[in-house]
Amino acid sequence: MEERKLLHSFLAASQKGLPPRRMKDSYIEVLLPLGSQPELREKYLTVQNTVRFGRILEDLDSLGVLICYMHNKIHSAKMSPLSIVTALVDRIDMCKKSLSPEQDIKFSGHVSWVGKTSMEVKMHMFQLHDNEFSPVLDATFVMVARDSENKGPAFVNPLTLESPEEEEIFRQGELNKGTRVAFSSMSLLKMAPTAEERTAIHEMFLNTLDPKTVSFRSRVLPPNAVWMENSKLKSLDICHPQERNIFNRIFGGFLMRKAYELGWATACNFGGSRPFIVAVDDIMFQKPVEVGSLLFLSSQVCFTQGNYIQVRVHSEVASLQDKEHMTTNVFHFTFMSEKEVPLVFPRTYGESMLYLDGQRHFSSMSAPVTLKKDHLIEP
Numbered sequence: 001m002e003e004r005k006l007l008h009s010f011l012a013a014s015q016k017g018l019p020p021r022r023m024k025d026s027y028i029e030v031l032l033p034l035g036s037q038p039e040l041r042e043k044y045l046t047v048q049n050t051v052r053f054g055r056i057l058e059d060l061d062s063l064g065v066l067i068c069y070m071h072n073k074i075h076s077a078k079m080s081p082l083s084i085v086t087a088l089v090d091r092i093d094m095c096k097k098s099l100s101p102e103q104d105i106k107f108s109g110h111v112s113w114v115g116k117t118s119m120e121v122k123m124h125m126f127q128l129h130d131n132e133f134s135p136v137l138d139a140t141f142v143m144v145a146r147d148s149e150n151k152g153p154a155f156v157n158p159l160t161l162e163s164p165e166e167e168e169i170f171r172q173g174e175l176n177k178g179t180r181v182a183f184s185s186m187s188l189l190k191m192a193p194t195a196e197e198r199t200a201i202h203e204m205f206l207n208t209l210d211p212k213t214v215s216f217r218s219r220v221l222p223p224n225a226v227w228m229e230n231s232k233l234k235s236l237d238i239c240h241p242q243e244r245n246i247f248n249r250i251f252g253g254f255l256m257r258k259a260y261e262l263g264w265a266t267a268c269n270f271g272g273s274r275p276f277i278v279a280v281d282d283i284m285f286q287k288p289v290e291v292g293s294l295l296f297l298s299s300q301v302c303f304t305q306g307n308y309i310q311v312r313v314h315s316e317v318a319s320l321q322d323k324e325h326m327t328t329n330v331f332h333f334t335f336m337s338e339k340e341v342p343l344v345f346p347r348t349y350g351e352s353m354l355y356l357d358g359q360r361h362f363s364s365m366s367a368p369v370t371l372k373k374d375h376l377i378e379p
């Protein structure tokens with residue numbers, strides 16, 4: 001960190017002082033040679049001979065950061081004065097392709113939109129199939145530039161657009177920003193549910209009243225339903241230095257992998273079969289996690305429909321000395337089970353809000369995905 005302090009002089013006083021960059025300046029393709037270098041496979045392997053999605057999340061996080069460093073590269077400096085951190089995983093959508101641990105994987109990506117200190121990055125993943133790379137996954141992350149010591153904001157290079165296609169990508173980035181603001185201002189932590197949502201929750205409540213008693217307190221589950229509180233799983237991790245990033249904080253990819261694996265186990269436990277990941281959405285990195293923290297993850301099923309299971313994982317940290325917990329992230333995962341899953345019923349008002357939030361995240365999924373036998377992406 002002492003060395004990084006010296007990089008302060010390379011920081012721009014305004015964005016105007018920075019040269020614009022093209023999308024192709026940050027474009028990169030990276031090969032994960034699982035096919036040609038079998039010694040790499042162990043790290044990526046599941047017991048079902050598929051690829052661990054948690055490892056892919058780690059790779060996407062590192063790649064997103066690398067892409068942003070390329071966008072902001074100062075050719076005269078050996079080291080970048082910026083600390084680039086992951087602020088948000090806006091969306092990851094899976095395509096309907098299987099992931100084999102025995103075939104090469106290719107990642108590509110570039111900066112698709114920039115603000116003053118933030119950048120949107122689009123990444124794609126492909127796997128070799130019959131001598132051709134076929135699409136496997138699309139991801140959109142938002143990264144934020146901070147100063148050399150990660151203490152305050154720092155400006156990023158503007159983006160110059162060179163074709164109508166690039167203008168469209170940028171416009172989509174602008175729209176994504178608007179959607180994020182709208183989604184967050186509608187948050188159930190700030191606003192009451194809509195009339196339609198209130199009616200749905202009240203109907204669910206009525207469905208759980210015991211017809212044999214005239215009481216609001218006597219609740220029974222309808223057939224093929226589970227109380228939301230009974231779907232919970234929790235875990236604890238000690239954040240060892242091994243998981244730190246270059247800024248001496250815990251690597252975002254590690255946090256995602258841990259949350260994803262707990263979320264997967266929750267969906268597996270709930271649905272009674274090995275579920276497949278379909279979408280990841282709106283993972284906000286609200287606070288950095290310090291090395292040495294205790295990481296408490298709490299996961300629960302908050303919405304189901306047909307074969308789909310919507311899981312929310314909440315992460316909190318506390319230091320060993322300090323008993324106060326602080327939320328650092330909330331993760332949303334959509335899984336698909338091989339068979340139809342039970343309905344999940346909220347019992348309290350707070351759980352009803354979790355249910356509605358889960359339903360909103362589920363509905364924001366860009367395209368309905370149908371279960372395919374070859375869709376084998378596991379933790």
Ligand SMILES: CCCCCC(=O)SCCNC(=O)CCNC(=O)[C@H](O)C(C)(C)COP(=O)(O)OP(=O)(O)OC[C@H]1O[C@@H](n2cnc3c(N)ncnc32)[C@H](O)[C@@H]1OP(=O)(O)O
Pocket residue numbers: 061062065084085086087088114115116117118119142144146153180245246249250251252253284285286287288289
């Ligand atoms: C290989 C190395 C890997 C390293 C990668 C990691 O591991 S990173 C480790 C995991 N990630 C973290 O630890 C980050 C933890 N979170 C944070 O530190 C902070 O929440 C933050 C720096 C991201 C944002 O803090 P603040 O909201 O106070 O910052 P500030 O208000 O100045 O906003 C900075 C810019 O971010 C944008 N911004 C902030 N939150 C956002 C969000 N949820 N979605 C979209 N954009 C967001 C703002 O619009 C603004 O962009 P404009 O200025 O353009 O308008």
